[in-house]
Structures are given as structure tokens and as C-alpha cells.
Amino acid sequence: MTAPLPLVGIRVLDMGQFWAGPNAGRHWADAGADVIKVESCRRPDPLRIQARGIYPDHDPGGPKGDHWNRSGMVNERNRNKRSLAIDLTSPRGREIFLQLVSHADVVSQNYSSRVMPSLGLGYDTLSEVNPRLIMISLMSQGLTGPESDYVSYGQNLEQLSGISYFSGYPDDEESVALALPDPLGGASAALAVAAGLRHRDATGRGLHIDLSQRETASLVVGDALVAHSLGGHPARLGNHEPGANPSDCYPTRGEDRWVAISIRSDDDWARLCEAIDQPELMTDSRYVSIVGRRRHRAELDALIGRWTSQLDHQTAMERLQRLGIAAAAVLNPRELFRDKHLRQRGFWESTTDYSAGEQEYTGRPMRLSQTPYGGRTPTPGLGQHNREILGELLGMEDTELDALEAESVIGTEPILSASGGMAVAR
């Protein structure tokens, strides 16, 4: 027996574009909210029209010629949503949007800070229309403060948050760049709105959530800020984990294949000695304590590496895990896609998209025992639900909808200026 999905009855106008914004919308839509992806034909989600996007068969055109509906990155993070393409720069489009706001619980946007006010759609205006509205602005650096107008990409936020400072080889200034601030921002926004809904229901008042992606990313290294303020000198550790020794990536059979191993206790060490068939090391006084293992780290790394080099990374992981040791193969994307654990758990979800055909996408990392939410509808085409949404929520008749289409207030095809296809910083 299953109950209705947890967010049924919550309507979100999701103006998110690129990654963090649509990702937050994906989390709400997965949980059952009616998430309407709001775009404009003049300014669709830029990922729809990327020059170097990902398209089925490498073919942006496809049978219907609508490349903007075939972008893999859009299709991955906009499932379970409906699509409305409306020109917010036209007075009529703006008026219709405000009418929709009165039927919405949440407006989510990650434009740069100037966009919504310049459209006449700042929080004050929206909240006048709907005092119970929750607006969330996912900003690079938040809505306030001296740097709030600054623009950035994920790699900039990694630097500004402190992540880069602590990420990389200790002997090299270069840092890893993985654009994690975007998924972190999406998760942070999902949480903020869930908390905001509870707050609104308790107080009866709407609210404007001011979210900083830079601050969210700083949570990753929050303990280092505490340590610094106590007079410590937190530094880059490479693959070393505090409290574990040894901990690193070790080479395995094959080219550029590795297994990560973390020895977190003396018991772990004893089991590792057994695993690598060197039981005599167990009683070797140089290695019995974590302090000793730190001092002799180079020798240990060589010993462990000799053992791992004979195995493939998956086998090394499984042998060590059978003994209770934290070990993991460094999997590449192709291996993840075939990974037996994810397949056995039914993680991947297959949908037949509007214009991209049948494809598999990542599923969701949470399982709810009573309200097991899952895939319902594929990512919609641009403007696919224009008529459905405006008819259902605003009671518009066909003649009115025809007129809006004729005036290009709503539509299903991008109208692009010369610069329309380029990436825009948030």
C-alpha cells in the first residue's frame, strides 16, 4: 500500500536554467510536486541550444528537426516536469506569469541578480500577487553583500568557497576542478524549500529564500574554518584521511586503474596484512600503531601497491571489503553505467523522451518505504504544456491560446538572436 507522493499539491514555477536550478526542480518533481519549467522562446534554457551539447546519435537534428528537445543534459534533469514557454518581456506574457504566480507555492530562479527585477518580477511584486509564495533565488553569492553582483561558473565557486585550497596534491598548487558546487547548490535549494514550506504553513506568510552557492560549497570544508579560527593551520592532505593510515589510491591491473583504500584502525591494519598475504607484518613493531604507519608510509604504500598491481580494481575492492576494509575501485563513467550494484538496485531509469527516444538516466539516491517516488513522465519538449497549463490553471479558451501563439507570447520553438547559443554566466 502506498500513500500519495509527498509533495503532491505543491506547485513550482521552475525558472531554473543550466544545472543547479533545474536540479533543485528535479528533486521536487521526483517527490511529486507539479513543477512547471518556465522558459521563453527568446531565452530557453541555454543547455537546450548548446553548440557542443549531447544529442542522441550525435545528431542534434533528429527525425523531427527539433534539436532543442534532444539535449541530453536538459533531458536528464527536467523529467516529471511540465513545460511552459512564455515571453516574459512582453506585457501580456508578464501578466500571464503573474496570474500563474497566484496559483503557485514556489517560484525558483537562478538568473543573475539583475534579471528578475528588470523583468518587473522581483519578490515584492510576486508576493503582492501571492503573499503565501515562497520564492527561491539560487545565486552565486547570494542576494546581498558587496560581491552579490559578481558572476561565476562552477570552477570559480570551487576557488571562492575554499574547496580548491584543500583539493589536489600537497606538492602542487593546481587543484581538482569538478564543478560540484552545482549539485551541492541544487541539494541545498531542495532542502531550503522543504524547510520553507513548513515555515510558511506554520506562519501563514510567504518568504524569499536567499541562497548562496558559494556558501553551500564552503560547508564541504567547514571544519577547516573552525580549525583556522582556533589558531590551527589546516592544509591540503591529498588522498590522506585524518585518522586513517595508510589511505590512498593504489595502482591495479590495467592502464590508469586504481583502488582507494582507507585503513581506519589497527584492526583494519591486521586484516589488510592478512589480505595481502603478509601476516608477519601484523606483529612488525614498525607498523602496529597509526603513528608508526604514518612514519613508514612510503614502505607501506609500496607493499600494498605490489599486491594491488596484481589484481583488477574491482577484485581488489571486493577482497578487501570481504574483510571489512573500506576499499573502492576508482570507477570511470563507463564502468558506473554497467556497475552491477547499481543495476541490481534498479538505479537507472529508462524513459522515452519527447524527441530523444528511449534513453537511460540516473535515478534517485533516496528510497522512501511508504511513498516510493519514481519516474512518471519524461522531460517535456519546449512549450509542450503551454495550452494544458494555461487552460487548466487560468481557464483560457482555444481562441485566446491561438492568439497568444500568433503573437509569439507562447510558443514551442526558440527565437534566437545571433548570440543566443552561447553560454551565459550566472
Added chain:
Amino acid sequence: MSSDILPLSGLRVLDIGRMVAGPFAARLFARLGADVIKIEPPGGGDPVRNRGPEQAGGRRGETGPLHLYLNEGKRGITLDLASVTGRELFLRLVALSDIVIENLEPGELAELDIDYTALERVNSRVVLSSITAFGTGGAYEGFTASELTLFAIGGHMFRSGTLGRPPIRMGGYPAQCNAALLAAYATLVAERARAASGRGQHVEFSIFENQVISHAQAMVEVSYYGEETGAHSPRGSQGNRGVVAKDGLAMVSAQEQQMPRLAELLGAPEELGRPDPMDASASKRELDERLRRWASDRSKRDVYEQAQAVNVPASYVAGPADLVDSPQYSNRGFIHQIQHQDAGTFSIPGLPFRWEGAEAPIAPPPRVGQHNAEVLGDLLGIERRQLPALAAAGVI
């Protein structure tokens, strides 16, 4: 309407987590106004307390930065969940609570006989939130994990670092922080579902799967094409070096439309910002060279601010000193100060989002068992004089 209602006012959360992921999610709830009770084993408490470096001369187990960071704003009690009495007291607390958060080792909850079936029996409205490495079922069920191994298996480490050297993890706790944020969301969603169903449920979260959904495009490429293509796969191609300023690294990430403004900022000839498409790479090299020279006699913050002043995306590698003293963070009140009886005064990041009345006042993390008398007394009616016997029996 009273202004002292916080978003999670009225929710009681039991945090039986250890180390990072579970306590991290519980701390987010504390920031948002829930009454979070951290339950630790008697004796040393959560092993996170021994994750150094502790303050010299400080009380043992009370001054480690990771503990101070993750357990702020909670009340703390000790309970031996493996003892009959400890388990019974825990279940009595569950009966009075809304949410239980755990990230224990696989199978540990069942061993203690406090899995969801047991909790449901004493409180059908409770939400149990399990933040696991790999979840239930599948080939890796029961596998253990650390931040390093979680980051390794999720596909992010594969592309990071230099070819010929080991792949390298991201610093801090990215996999567990990412998971804590989204698991906290899933938990609140389940809490919300109680209003309709009248029932709690078990939320099981997989950190591994959360890492897999956190790729920009690799998973889409591999699904659409069977392999990764383009510039995003090879290791070593994603370095974040940027430009060298006088006191550290900075980065100027101008895209084509920002090139004219960048050229002007650098005092370069106008045509370098509007390159002839036939000869774009030579212009770009020239502009990059000028950028390097320009940055080399400026501070990293000046590079950042001067580029941003002309609306060109830019950044600098901020270290902990830059962040604790950041004008942006100070202005927004993101960094709070805590006066702590054992550690002294320290700085700590708060919530990364805000609205009026969203955030609970910051409060010091508890000492081991600091609130035993208060929590067991107020909630379970256990009198203070009964506590020594519980302590002697090793229950608290």
C-alpha cells in the same frame, strides 16, 4: 503571528549518527530550529571527537574542529544502545520524537534491534533516516566506506589529478556533505508526507548513488553514446590552475562575449577582444599572455575584484583566512562566533541560505553526556538521583 517560530520548530530529532554524514544532516536540522538530541556511546562518545587536532590543554574529546563544526546547536546525551536498559530508554525517546537520523555501519541497526520495524512499534509516526554508503540490496550491500572511498567509487575521482600519479580526492567532506543536504531534504519530505498519511516511514539514502547523480554530463554521455567523449574525460584535463597573482592563484574565466571588456581591462588593443574567427587562437594566446603579466603584479583579490568590476567571471583561491575574514561572508552573517567552555571562541559557518526567521541562534556543541539529566528528566521523568545507578551500570 509569533516571530519565534522557526522552520522546524516543534520537531524533535534523535541523532544516533557517528562521524560526518549523519551528524551533518542533524546539524542542518538544528540550524533550522529542530530540537536535536545527539545520542553517543558512554565513555568517549562519537569517535569524531577524537578527530584532531584538539586544542592543546583542552578537555579531551571536546575541542576537535570536526566535532565542533558538526555538533553545534545540539543537546547531547549518552546511552549504550547495546544494553537492555539503554535500548529501552532510547525507544522511550523515539516514542516522543519525530525523526531519527543514523549512519551506522551496515547491519548495525538490526543487530541493536532498533531497525525501522522496532521503531515503528513504539511510534508509527517516526521517520527513520538512514544515510548509507551503498543502501540495501545489490552487490555492495554491507560494504563499508570512508570519504576517500566514496569519492573514489562515484566517478569524480577518475577524472581528477595528473596522469601518471594517483587520482586525487577533493578536500574536506564533499561526498558526505552533498549527501547530508539531500538526505535532509528527503527526510523533511517524508516528514511532510505524515500530514497526509498519518504515518512515518524509512528513508534510505545512498551516498554512492548521490555521487553518481552529481556529474555534469558524464552519465548522460555514457548513456547516449556508450562512452564519454570530448574534453571531459581524460584525467589531467580539468586542472584549475588559473593565473598566478602575487599572493596566490586566481582565475579569469572570460567567455567570448566578455573578451572585449577583458581586453580593455588589460589595456590590450581592442582587436584582441574581437578576434578574427580565422585567427582566434593566436589572439587568445596573446590575450592570455597579457592576462598573466597583468595578474603577476596584483594580489589575487585585486585580480578577482577588478575583473568582476567589468563583469568578467573571475575568482581567487580562497584559503581559510580569506573565508573567515571574507567581506562577503561577514556582510551576510554566514560566519558565526561561538564561545565554547573548552575550546574558547571560534568561527563556524551557518546555513548557506536564509530568510527572515529561518535560522536558530547558534549554540555550542555539547560535552559528552552534558544533557543527560535534562533530557532524561524532562522527557522521560527520570529523576536526578537515579542517574548514578545508570552511569554505574554503563548505560549512560
